[in-house]
Amino acid sequence: MSDLVRLTGPRFAWQPADGRRHCYPDEQLLAWGTHVMALCGKGMAAKRVPREQWLWPTCHDCAEQARERQAGG
Structure with missing residues (x-):
């Protein structure tokens, strides 16, 4: 068996x-x-972008949509 992990679903x-x-x-x-x-x-x-911009808060709407799509919704 392979040690590689296959990602499924949207990325x-x-x-x-x-x-x-x-x-x-x-x-x-x-x-x-x-x-x-x-x-x-x-x-x-x-x-x-500068590194400090990665510390900004996550867009709530984007995070919710990503969760729903990962769950198959």
Whole structure:
């Protein structure tokens, strides 16, 4: 048997923007600068950000949507 773990279900990427960390389906990210649509409906450009922005609060709507999609809802 293989030691590799296969991830199932939707996968997400996170992007800090406007004071919150937002989540979007990872297949949207084609390259830095790509316009992505967060699960909460916020549009933004995917880009590298300073480390401190990763400490921003998580967008509640994005987190809820991600949980629902992971659960198959």
